[in-house]
Amino acid sequence: MERIRVCVVGATGFAGIEVCRLVLGHPNMELAMATDRKEAGTRLDAVYPSFAGACDLELSLPEPDTIAQAADVAFLAVPHTASLALTPELLKRGVTVLDLSADYRLHDPEVYEQWYNTPHTSPELLSQTVYGLPELNRKGILALAERRAAGQAVLVSVPGCYPTATALAATPALSAGLAGSDLVIADAISGVSGAGRGANARTHYCHANESVEAYGVAKHRHTPEIEQTLSEVAGRQMNVVFTPHLAPLTRGLLSTVYLEAADGVTAEDVQAAYEARFANEPLVTVLPAGSMPSTSSVFGTARAQVGVALDARRRRTIIASCAIDNLGKGAAAQAVQNANIVLDLPELAGIDMPAPLV
Amino acid sequence: MERIRVCVVGATGFAGIEVCRLVLGHPNMELAMATDRKEAGTRLDAVYPSFAGACDLELSLPEPDTIAQAADVAFLAVPHTASLALTPELLKRGVTVLDLSADYRLHDPEVYEQWYNTPHTSPELLSQTVYGLPELNRKGILALAERRAAGQAVLVSVPGCYPTATALAATPALSAGLAGSDLVIADAISGVSGAGRGANARTHYCHANESVEAYGVAKHRHTPEIEQTLSEVAGRQMNVVFTPHLAPLTRGLLSTVYLEAADGVTAEDVQAAYEARFANEPLVTVLPAGSMPSTSSVFGTARAQVGVALDARRRRTIIASCAIDNLGKGAAAQAVQNANIVLDLPELAGIDMPAPLV
Amino acid sequence: MERIRVCVVGATGFAGIEVCRLVLGHPNMELAMATDRKEAGTRLDAVYPSFAGACDLELSLPEPDTIAQAADVAFLAVPHTASLALTPELLKRGVTVLDLSADYRLHDPEVYEQWYNTPHTSPELLSQTVYGLPELNRKGILALAERRAAGQAVLVSVPGCYPTATALAATPALSAGLAGSDLVIADAISGVSGAGRGANARTHYCHANESVEAYGVAKHRHTPEIEQTLSEVAGRQMNVVFTPHLAPLTRGLLSTVYLEAADGVTAEDVQAAYEARFANEPLVTVLPAGSMPSTSSVFGTARAQVGVALDARRRRTIIASCAIDNLGKGAAAQAVQNANIVLDLPELAGIDMPAPLV
Amino acid sequence: MERIRVCVVGATGFAGIEVCRLVLGHPNMELAMATDRKEAGTRLDAVYPSFAGACDLELSLPEPDTIAQAADVAFLAVPHTASLALTPELLKRGVTVLDLSADYRLHDPEVYEQWYNTPHTSPELLSQTVYGLPELNRKGILALAERRAAGQAVLVSVPGCYPTATALAATPALSAGLAGSDLVIADAISGVSGAGRGANARTHYCHANESVEAYGVAKHRHTPEIEQTLSEVAGRQMNVVFTPHLAPLTRGLLSTVYLEAADGVTAEDVQAAYEARFANEPLVTVLPAGSMPSTSSVFGTARAQVGVALDARRRRTIIASCAIDNLGKGAAAQAVQNANIVLDLPELAGIDMPAPLV
Structure with missing residues (x-):
């Protein structure tokens, strides 16, 4: 089976690097691209030495066109407003988006504006976005899977x-x-x-x-x-x-x-x-x-x-x-869980191991 | 000014050793005796190497007579029920008691029995005991100071x-x-x-x-x-x-x-x-x-x-x-604060330094 | 491909539980049995709640016969001398052993006796044991793989x-x-x-x-x-x-x-x-x-x-x-690396993910 | 007995704040002044909330004249080169200096230049500076005490x-x-x-x-x-x-x-x-x-x-x-130990308590 090509946007933040780690260990995904606006041009393992030997990717700029060329799916591990700018561009280009930012979590754009002190620039997307808490909302996510199977790029808003x-x-x-x-x-x-x-x-x-x-x-x-x-x-x-x-x-x-x-x-x-x-x-x-x-x-x-x-x-x-x-169920691993459902993979693929002693 | 002689009962528990530390640094107190039922005969600094060079006491058994001989004031850092056994004996012998256990905190002996599953064996002491939270109850503690100045041994129950x-x-x-x-x-x-x-x-x-x-x-x-x-x-x-x-x-x-x-x-x-x-x-x-x-x-x-x-x-x-x-305001340092008040010392004697970076 | 059945002996120690975790995440292995002499009869996830939802095994007694029935390979995460008792019995019964104890690490049984204060009871196994540090000794481990492919149970002594x-x-x-x-x-x-x-x-x-x-x-x-x-x-x-x-x-x-x-x-x-x-x-x-x-x-x-x-x-x-x-390269993960080589699996199977942020 | 007035220069660094803490608890010293070039005008307890209730000093600029007016002794908890600039000015004004920086530790100014990549601007002070490791060098520090008793400002270089x-x-x-x-x-x-x-x-x-x-x-x-x-x-x-x-x-x-x-x-x-x-x-x-x-x-x-x-x-x-x-024997507490000796105080004044459980 071919691996699904993944881009992690904002790969050097703590949630972003955790998505990268999970994708590297995922049996059905391939880490095709990782972006970071400030450290583009640097190898990921220069920023996170833990990735030495496991990943030789160089960080790229988060350009919609290059992301769409490299990847089928993008995980956005970015601050709020950054996703507002990027998500519509990615969807347009056919890239399914798992958004870990807060930008599409609140159904009401006025509530968003009130708490985040910035206008919501793509309120039209809110109605088709699904809040990705599978234990509460698996049906909604499965509906996205169908839409995606039918060829549409879809957006999951991953909970805080x-x-x-x-x-x-x-x-x-x-x-x-x-x-x-x-x-x-x-x-x-x-x-x-x-x-x-x-x-x-x-x-x-x-x-x-x-x-x-x-x-x-x-x-x-x-x-x-x-x-x-x-x-x-x-x-x-x-x-x-x-x-x-x-x-x-x-x-x-x-x-x-x-x-x-x-x-x-x-x-x-x-x-x-x-x-x-x-x-x-x-x-x-x-x-x-x-x-x-x-x-x-x-x-x-x-x-x-x-x-x-x-x-x-x-x-x-x-x-x-x-x-x-x-960073796991609260961010990256839940994003992968959502991606698994949307991509019609086993829900626990790549995220089934128990916790290590820590 | 002569230093007040102090005995710490239960000196090797975490609250007990903190009382010992504070007494060693106290300008008006002297650590005259430290007891531990299980480790009697051992030097305190063999149990807590941090005391090496600062204290050469050997741990004793917590016998009322020897405590009364050695000390004017006893801090009881013992499990509940141990204080029930010891406190009346110490008071009888003229030793003022700062009890860090739960034994005299609850005014109603029935509530004590209900939560601690053991009868309260000296309920008659409860009415003369003061709950030692000075910020709520300084008057009560000052009244003990007067009784003590008049020659009576008194009991402060130090809060949890x-x-x-x-x-x-x-x-x-x-x-x-x-x-x-x-x-x-x-x-x-x-x-x-x-x-x-x-x-x-x-x-x-x-x-x-x-x-x-x-x-x-x-x-x-x-x-x-x-x-x-x-x-x-x-x-x-x-x-x-x-x-x-x-x-x-x-x-x-x-x-x-x-x-x-x-x-x-x-x-x-x-x-x-x-x-x-x-x-x-x-x-x-x-x-x-x-x-x-x-x-x-x-x-x-x-x-x-x-x-x-x-x-x-x-x-x-x-x-x-x-x-x-x-272990500080929640136990040992609050016990010393109470002792300072009861002993008519400055309330902050020995407990006025700010916290170290930690 | 059928999964290799694994038994972890001493599963509740820190190295043992880490082997269990890695085996659960291994694409070619199955955790068939986990033993603990003291907690036999208890579920593993009652001892380690982190395993809840990931493993429903009950701990067994480490009996050679039942191990040999349940598993092709045994990881021994036991104190020294326990492996001396168990390893020969397992090999006899055709079970390949990855021994994480110290019992077969020293080539000279006299040095073992001198440092561990106990006689070595199966010195005859020492010559056929391989010290499992693949970066120094991959050839030796590969030779075991051949012997195993030819039907022999083999023993790897996993380094400290x-x-x-x-x-x-x-x-x-x-x-x-x-x-x-x-x-x-x-x-x-x-x-x-x-x-x-x-x-x-x-x-x-x-x-x-x-x-x-x-x-x-x-x-x-x-x-x-x-x-x-x-x-x-x-x-x-x-x-x-x-x-x-x-x-x-x-x-x-x-x-x-x-x-x-x-x-x-x-x-x-x-x-x-x-x-x-x-x-x-x-x-x-x-x-x-x-x-x-x-x-x-x-x-x-x-x-x-x-x-x-x-x-x-x-x-x-x-x-x-x-x-x-x-517990990783220093114990459990190195044991799995050795097992992968001996079992003719990809050397990094199940152990290739980078470290999480910690 | 009158308290010795102390100024801590560089009070907001980790060594500086520890000197402040020890001076506040010292029976013979008074924290008269605390400086910080960047946070002058701010209260010390706004930077370190642990000082709330224990110290109401406002941070000052480290000006030699104002320091000399306020204090008899200055502890310099500053980066190297900052002490080179300040120490001669303080000594001139009669302020005894405990220098926690590296500036006067090396006897040979050329070695200093080689390791710190900057010229030593007051090499003439090196011969009269004492390296303040009392357990190796108490005589030298006592000699400073005599010079100070005779009215001279002296310099102790506190070891790293x-x-x-x-x-x-x-x-x-x-x-x-x-x-x-x-x-x-x-x-x-x-x-x-x-x-x-x-x-x-x-x-x-x-x-x-x-x-x-x-x-x-x-x-x-x-x-x-x-x-x-x-x-x-x-x-x-x-x-x-x-x-x-x-x-x-x-x-x-x-x-x-x-x-x-x-x-x-x-x-x-x-x-x-x-x-x-x-x-x-x-x-x-x-x-x-x-x-x-x-x-x-x-x-x-x-x-x-x-x-x-x-x-x-x-x-x-x-x-x-x-x-x-x-920060204790390795910096601030050793500086106080040196100050005690130089000021003819008991060597352990203010630094005799054992360590708390941590």
């Missing part, structure tokens, strides 16, 4: 890291009607790679090491994305209070959510709802009652692990915790 | 680490009447030293490194202690949902609390209430609006830093985050 | 972690005759997983974190193994002074070696010799002059990176540094 | 971090004549704070975490300083091969040195020589035979711990390992 973990933590409670109010408190903790490759005071080892801190309180841009997803799942407007934290690990993200329990809900109901909701999901594991997930268990993978409990003592509250790798 | 940080995070909102409901969600993150010195699968470096996970969900023993304190502050029964997490750092604890805002409360109200509440507290810093604290800023100290925000978007919520060192 | 990195660091200098004396000083640093899964004072997070220390000075058991290999490479008796250190990382091993430079040797000679020696080795990268390797670049992989310099200032000294993953 | 640890590791062997050759191999490992406060690719958490690597091989600027010190100790020209490594910890430095043992030297001789050499040194602990030091044991302190072994197997080699805190 916090929205992925928070959605997986809250979804079973919401879809089973176990929540008694419209408020979800999401308290999340991310590794430092979530802050990106930029070297600054906050990402300095001597600041980040031995430090836990909240940031972006009451204003993080993933908030409307989480709210959009949970509202869809619940079938009503949900209101999210979201607090992200940084902790001293490179990769890993844990989102712990709190929902008021509806009257009469028992711990057994909750556990059963969670197990049922993800029973057929190959990448999501619901842990046995009494267990909570560790980020290290999903390091480097497309997997998520979820644990749930009911605090039945006074103000009855469902507490669910979901662990993912912010 | 999570209760300390959670109380400091929530108190200004509660005491200023800014909370609109009786529910406090407390989501906290602790370093691994919080799990104690015991070597087990969870404290193994290769488990704890690169891992964040919740534990003790809906059943952690600090829950009733937090609830007791917040209810006293609020002047009504508060209900606490508490989820602790472990993160890969040795020391440090962050508690982020969520409270529904009362009608009409503004962000400025919240910030002002927090600043006012701790304006005269030498060890608590309220950060400027927009800033949130890092655990590293209080490493090794008796200090706490607090940041607060109002999420005013939909379901108006006060979000406050307090950083302490779980 | 320190010997692997030290051999790769020193070999080019020795084989090119650039060393002016018979002394090699090897100063190495390992992650904590090298100390094994046992929970003890040294592997406690709060001891290992923020700590670097030497251990086993002048008596580490890898010393004779290093000496044996370097002497073979040099064609004369080499004398090794070896000092291992522990540093706060889970995985990763760096060995920095010092050799007196022979007269007239230049920095260019040294760099050229290193590049030439490994030019055709797919898993070893020699970095450009002026660069030295990081352990993170080879995390989780079978790769090694080597950098070299000549200190030409006074006492001319060759300084070479080799980075591997102690 | 690697030279301090390496000198302490090698000195007993050299001064006791136990070394059989003139070669010292020093293999050292430092925490990331040694790379300074600058945010760059190497100090990014996601690069430094889980990574060990050599750097500056055969060209690190501490090499001539180490060589100068060891040659003085040995009474003959010593030749040093020095390789520094970075490891994932914020603070801590371990230097492991290798020296050929002179004929007939036994392990007992070596241990005895080390114990004797440092028997009266309050800040240096020689560990019992068989033990090696951990960096965590000296975190945040002025202490050093040394372990030594003889590898007597083949090529008899003395292996000694010294642990210090690179």
Whole structure:
């Protein structure tokens, strides 16, 4: 079988290099091109010595024409607005796009403008874009697969890291009607790679090491994305209070959510709802009652692990915790999972190994 | 001025050794005795090589008579129930006790029995014990100082680490009447030293490194202690949902609390209430609006830093985050702060240095 | 193509679980059986939650008969002496053995007895065992492949972690005759997983974190193994002074070696010799002059990176540094590399991905 | 007693802020002024939130006149050449200088020019400067104390971090004549704070975490300083091969040195020589035979711990390992130790506490 030719745009960012790694290990894909605007002309393994011996690609400029010539599929691991500029050009040229940026995640362009302080320049694409969280939305992604099989280039908007973990933590409670109010408190903790490759005071080892801190309180841009997803799942407007934290690990993200329990809900109901909701999901594991997930268990993978409990003592509250790798299920590996579905490959191709000890 | 002779009981645990360290650096105290039931006869610096050159004490058995002979004050850094056995004996012999265990924290012996699964054997002491959180309860501790000046041995029950940080995070909102409901969600993150010195699968470096996970969900023993304190502050029964997490750092604890805002409360109200509440507290810093604290800023100290925000978007919520060192303000340094007050020393004696870079 | 059935003996140790992980991701192997003497009857993913969703095997007892029934190949990730007991039984039953223990690494059973304080009970196997360091000894391993193709069960003794990195660091200098004396000083640093899964004072997070220390000075058991290999490479008796250190990382091993430079040797000679020696080795990268390797670049992989310099200032000294993953090229991944060769599979099957960001 | 007024120049670098911290905790010193050329006008606690509540100083410009007005003593925690510009001006104005830069460490200005690529502009000061390693050179520092008591401003050049640890590791062997050759191999490992406060690719958490690597091989600027010190100790020209490594910890430095043992030297001789050499040194602990030091044991302190072994197997080699805190005994705390001596204070004033658990 011929390998699908892949271009990774923004290959030197942390999400981009992880897509490159997964594509190199993918049985059905070939890393045909990797771009970086600033380091074009440099070999990828000069930027990431870990790629020495595994990849001899030179970084290119992200030009739509050359990408379309080299690749069938492009993963865009770029900052917001960069995808707005590139995606329509790639689709026009027949390149299927897995967009890891925030540009096509929010259905409403006004909400986008409000949170990202910039106009949305291709709102017409939003209606045909699919939000790529397969565990919530596999049908939508499969519909893209059909369109692609029919010859069309398609666009998947890959979810953010916090929205992925928070959605997986809250979804079973919401879809089973176990929540008694419209408020979800999401308290999340991310590794430092979530802050990106930029070297600054906050990402300095001597600041980040031995430090836990909240940031972006009451204003993080993933908030409307989480709210959009949970509202869809619940079938009503949900209101999210979201607090992200940084902790001293490179990769890993844990989102712990709190929902008021509806009257009469028992711990057994909750556990059963969670197990049922993800029973057929190959990448999501619901842990046995009494267990909570560790980020290290999903390091480097497309997997998520979820644990749930009911605090039945006074103000009855469902507490669910979901662990993912912010660069894995939270970015690159989920992008590959989506690509597998869209390209009619086995959903776990190239992303099925368990996490290494770390 | 003569130095006050101190005995540290349970000196080889993580809280115990931190008390020893602080006493060695204290201008008015002398480490006269250190005990450990299992390692009696061994030198302290054989167990903790960091003490080589600074302390040549040999560990003793924790016998009330020998403690009373050697010391004026005893810090008990022991597991619960061990203090129940020892404290009454020490008080009888005229030794003032700073108890870092949980044994005298809960005012109601039935609540103690319920959460610790063991009867409280000296409930008669509870009424004269003071809960040693000076920022909430300095008057009570000063009253002990008077009793001690009058010749009585007194008992301070030093708060738990999570209760300390959670109380400091929530108190200004509660005491200023800014909370609109009786529910406090407390989501906290602790370093691994919080799990104690015991070597087990969870404290193994290769488990704890690169891992964040919740534990003790809906059943952690600090829950009733937090609830007791917040209810006293609020002047009504508060209900606490508490989820602790472990993160890969040795020391440090962050508690982020969520409270529904009362009608009409503004962000400025919240910030002002927090600043006012701790304006005269030498060890608590309220950060400027927009800033949130890092655990590293209080490493090794008796200090706490607090940041607060109002999420005013939909379901108006006060979000406050307090950083302490779980072994510092969360245990040993707070014990020394209490001792300073009880012994009529300057409150910051021996605990005034800022945190080192870590 | 049918998959080769694999049994991992000692599957719950850190090297064992890494073999399991690699076998699960291997295109030509199937994890048919995993054993653990203490946890037999438990599911592997109950011990390592990272395997949830990826592997539903239950751990078995390591009985030769059942292993031989289930598997064509066994990886022994067991302590020394355990392999002495098991290997002959497996070979007898036609099972090819990749032994990760130290039991068959030393050619001379007397040296084994001297360093391991126990008699070697199957010295007759030593002559037919091959030391599985493919970059030094590929011919020997290929000869096993022929014997296996002819129907014989064969035994590969997989090198230790320190010997692997030290051999790769020193070999080019020795084989090119650039060393002016018979002394090699090897100063190495390992992650904590090298100390094994046992929970003890040294592997406690709060001891290992923020700590670097030497251990086993002048008596580490890898010393004779290093000496044996370097002497073979040099064609004369080499004398090794070896000092291992522990540093706060889970995985990763760096060995920095010092050799007196022979007269007239230049920095260019040294760099050229290193590049030439490994030019055709797919898993070893020699970095450009002026660069030295990081352990993170080879995390989780079978790769090694080597950098070299000549200190030409006074006492001319060759300084070479080799980075591997102690559980990867230093144990499990090298075992799979050997298995690939012996089983006539592509040498990099299942072990070709670059390291993730970590 | 009146407190000595101190100015810290370069207060926002990692060594500078550590001096500030120690001065704040010093019973006989007062932090009168802190300077930073770039952040003058900002409060120190805005740059380091850990200082909130402990210090309300605003950063000033490093002007000689204002420094001389504010302070009796200045600690210069500045890059090389900055001290060349400032030190003569301060001495002229009667300010005693503790210089933490490299500018006055090398006795020979030509060696300085060769390694630092810049001319030495005040070579006339070199002869009256004392190299501040009290354990090797207390007499010289005491002589400065006398000059200062007589009214003169004096200059102490505080040693580098690697030279301090390496000198302490090698000195007993050299001064006791136990070394059989003139070669010292020093293999050292430092925490990331040694790379300074600058945010760059190497100090990014996601690069430094889980990574060990050599750097500056055969060209690190501490090499001539180490060589100068060891040659003085040995009474003959010593030749040093020095390789520094970075490891994932914020603070801590371990230097492991290798020296050929002179004929007939036994392990007992070596241990005895080390114990004797440092028997009266309050800040240096020689560990019992068989033990090696951990960096965590000296975190945040002025202490050093040394372990030594003889590898007597083949090529008899003395292996000694010294642990210090690179910012403590390796910089700031050693500067304070020197200041204490020069100012006729107790040598351990303000630097006597043992390390915290870290």
